[in-house]
Amino acid sequence: MQIRHLGSLAVSEIGYGTMSFASTYGEAPDHAEAIRVIRGAYERGVTFFDTAEAYGPFTNEELVGEALAPVRDQVVIATKFGWNINPNTGERGPGLNSRPDHIKRAVDGMLRRLKVETIDLLYQHRVDPDVPIEDVADTVKNLITAGKVKHFGLSEAGAATIRRAHAVQPVTAIQSEYSLWTRDPEPEILPLCGELGIGFVPWSPLGAGFLTGRIDATTAFEETDFRTGSPRFTKEARAANLALVDLLKTIADAKQATPAQIALAWLLAQKTWIVPIPGTRRLERVEENLGAATVVLTAGDLGEIEAAAAKITVQGARLPEAMTIRRAHTVQPVAAIQNEYSLWARDPEAEVLPICEELGIGFVPWSPLGQGFLTGKVDPKAGFDKSDVRSWFPRFTPEAMLANQALVDLLKRIADAKGATPAQIALAWLLAQKPWIVPIPGTRKLTRLEENMASADIELTDADLREIEAAASKIEIKGARGTGHEVYG
Numbered sequence: 001m002q003i004r005h006l007g008s009l010a011v012s013e014i015g016y017g018t019m020s021f022a023s024t025y026g027e028a029p030d031h032a033e034a035i036r037v038i039r040g041a042y043e044r045g046v047t048f049f050d051t052a053e054a055y056g057p058f059t060n061e062e063l064v065g066e067a068l069a070p071v072r073d074q075v076v077i078a079t080k081f082g083w084n085i086n087p088n089t090g091e092r093g094p095g096l097n098s099r100p101d102h103i104k105r106a107v108d109g110m111l112r113r114l115k116v117e118t119i120d121l122l123y124q125h126r127v128d129p130d131v132p133i134e135d136v137a138d139t140v141k142n143l144i145t146a147g148k149v150k151h152f153g154l155s156e157a158g159a160a161t162i163r164r165a166h167a168v169q170p171v172t173a174i175q176s177e178y179s180l181w182t183r184d185p186e187p188e189i190l191p192l193c194g195e196l197g198i199g200f201v202p203w204s205p206l207g208a209g210f211l212t213g214r215i216d217a218t219t220a221f222e223e224t225d226f227r228t229g230s231p232r233f234t235k236e237a238r239a240a241n242l243a244l245v246d247l248l249k250t251i252a253d254a255k256q257a258t259p260a261q262i263a264l265a266w267l268l269a270q271k272t273w274i275v276p277i278p279g280t281r282r283l284e285r286v287e288e289n290l291g292a293a294t295v296v297l298t299a300g301d302l303g304e305i306e307a308a309a310a311k312i313t314v315q316g317a318r319l320p321e322a323m324t325i326r327r328a329h330t331v332q333p334v335a336a337i338q339n340e341y342s343l344w345a346r347d348p349e350a351e352v353l354p355i356c357e358e359l360g361i362g363f364v365p366w367s368p369l370g371q372g373f374l375t376g377k378v379d380p381k382a383g384f385d386k387s388d389v390r391s392w393f394p395r396f397t398p399e400a401m402l403a404n405q406a407l408v409d410l411l412k413r414i415a416d417a418k419g420a421t422p423a424q425i426a427l428a429w430l431l432a433q434k435p436w437i438v439p440i441p442g443t444r445k446l447t448r449l450e451e452n453m454a455s456a457d458i459e460l461t462d463a464d465l466r467e468i469e470a471a472a473s474k475i476e477i478k479g480a481r482g483t484g485h486e487v488y489g
């Protein structure tokens with residue numbers, strides 16, 4: 001295995017990500033097997049190992065520390081701080097925490113768990129909008145002076161943040177998602193790394209397994225596997241994204257390699273200071289992945305991949321929505337999220353509303369009247385004009401509307417008791433959810449505008465809200481909210 005340099009840090013040209021032993025991708029093998037695989041990676045030439053206090057939390061660092069103790073002096077161990085994890089208990093609190101005192105305590109825990117005297121590479125896992133990056137860099141600088149840390153890294157940081165951090169404490173490596181299907185670092189971050197002499201470590205270099213060709217639209221994921229909730233791994237997205245895997249297979253066949261090897265070789269070919277850290281729980285796959293180092297991609301191959309990849313539009317956001325919001329917020333504070341939300345489209349409740357609450361972001365429900373359906377003024381038998389988007393929506397077929405009428409009946413019942421209209425109850429229900437929710441009902445009629453505005457005067461008591469909740473929870477909404485590829489809004 002050749003050596004590459006991340007700044008002044010020498011590492012094997014392919015590293016090893018150990019996160020999946022913390023069950024991110026479903027069940028992990030038992031302890032002894034995990035140790036065997038990590039040591040096996042070292043025996044096969046890997047000298048660069050990646051973990052984080054958040055993996056577990058803590059258990060992954062303990063595992064890596066134990067596995068690498070016999071070869072400690074031969075390897076580079078990277079770990080990360082930054083999530084709001086209780087340094088004593090490992091319990092995860094909401095959000096991030098890069099306050100200097102927290103970083104110092106986190107590092108002491110890491111040293112113990114990793115069984116090392118110094119951390120070779122310490123990354124901030126996510127930029128904390130509440131702590132100036134200069135303070136973070138200065139804290140790491142002091143830890144370096146104290147001998148507890150050797151090198152400083154940042155993960156998923158924006159260009160301006162990297163520059164500011166680098167001015168206080170030189171940054172050795174940036175770790176961000178990068179692969180043939182996630183090319184966000186190319187316009188800004190990679191050029192900046194080149195300019196400042198910072199190394200780059202792509203995480204999920206195999207596209208969380210998708211680029212290996214061993215996943216298709218029919219693959220079932222375990223419940224604990226994060227891909228179950230990832231927009232890029234819905235069945236539809238996978239079916240569409242297979243075009244990229246087909247491209248990798250074509251190149252792989254010509255090179256007598258595997259798609260995973262081509263995906264990694266492509267990364268290695270981008271810059272001499274890029275070191276991918278593929279993760280796998282199986283030793284034979286470690287071997288396969290390391291084989292990428294011997295695959296030579298010529299300028300012609302790279303041009304062919306580039307041209308073919310340019311024609312493929314990758315479907316599905318790479319991260320669940322809450323994570324995307326958090327990342328954007330660290331670069332530029334977000335004032336508001338606008339998503340569909342109403343009594344019949346409650347998806348934001350699971351993830352997006354809690355993150356808005358945590359970060360102080362407002363929420364603007366679009367289609368707060370369920371595209372008109374919740375007003376009780378849509379006649380299920382009337383049908384829609386072809387120019388009306390609802391004519392395409394599964395939720396507006398006559399059968400779906402008939403079934404969904406139960407929700408309108410509920411709104412009517414509450415409205416009658418309050419001397420209001422169903423539309424007003426639908427809007428008052430939204431207003432009652434959070435004081436920072438502002439619905440934007442649309443209408444072409446002034447009388448309806450007045451009707452909608454008057455919802456602000458309706459008070460729904462706790463008892464009303466409980467009644468609505470109880471009744472609504474018994475109603476199963478029929479029909480998907482959109483067609484999945486509609487182009488309206």
Ligand SMILES: NC(=O)c1ccc[n+]([C@@H]2O[C@H](COP(=O)([O-])OP(=O)(O)OC[C@H]3O[C@@H](n4cnc5c(N)ncnc54)[C@H](OP(=O)(O)O)[C@@H]3O)[C@@H](O)[C@H]2O)c1
Nearest residue numbers: 017018019050203204205206207208209212278279280281
């Ligand atoms: N900084 C950050 O925020 C961040 C975020 C995510 C990850 N990371 C780091 O990056 C490392 C790598 O990323 P990742 O693990 O998310 O994604 P990845 O390396 O792109 O892919 C891992 C997935 O691919 C499968 N896989 C690996 N090699 C394979 C092969 N040759 N053939 C078929 N399947 C294969 C693994 O399953 P099996 O285990 O079943 O082989 C696993 O499900 C992590 O371990 C972690 O250290 C950092």
